[in-house]
Amino acid sequence: MLHPRLLLAPTLVLGLGLAACGQPEPPVAAAPAAQPAAATPPAQPAAAAAPAWQDLNGARASSGEGELQRRGFELSRRQGLTQYWNHAPSRTCLRVVTSNGRYAVTQVPFTPQNCPV
Template sequence: MLTHRNVTLASVLALLLGLAACGQPATPHGASAPPAAQAAPAPQPAAAPSVADLRGARASSGESEMQTRGFTVARQRGLTAYWLHAPSGSCVRTVTSGGRYTTVDSVPASNCGR
């Protein structure tokens, strides 16, 4: 009886070593192997933060807030400034009158030199 038991253990050991040699992990009965790794999707450009709430803001506060939100002045002509949000490629125009932003709107990126 001892010989039969040794043969059975030897057979199981040979089977496990054979599976290991194949490079395939042994999975318990009923378990599924993990799915193959998939390539990560390409990152999407960041969306420009909303700036509509700056309409009517004091120009000095509005300028600071535009910078805080990631915009930089691309160009300026008089009291009209074009702000570029580089991560998204968005362009925003601000018009100042009476010390306040009277116009804050999105414009084509070409206005910011893109």
């Protein structure tokens, strides 16, 4: 009597052979060509963060101007003892009033009247 494993081997080989000779599998469809993206406007760069200025309230006027320049502000205009400083990248405008040799600094709207660039 033949061993059961010996009977299984020809059946397995025959099954594998028939599977290989069967109908070919349908070809895989190629992915559709990428459609060009709709024209979108370029992203606007994020506004730069405004440099700190609050600590300049009460600062001595003799050192305040240099400190504003060091922080990236530019003098826009003067009006007596009042100065307007702008930081264009962050659209920040400051009004600086000098009184008794000290600064009083407040942020004002960034407009052409306050901070002409």
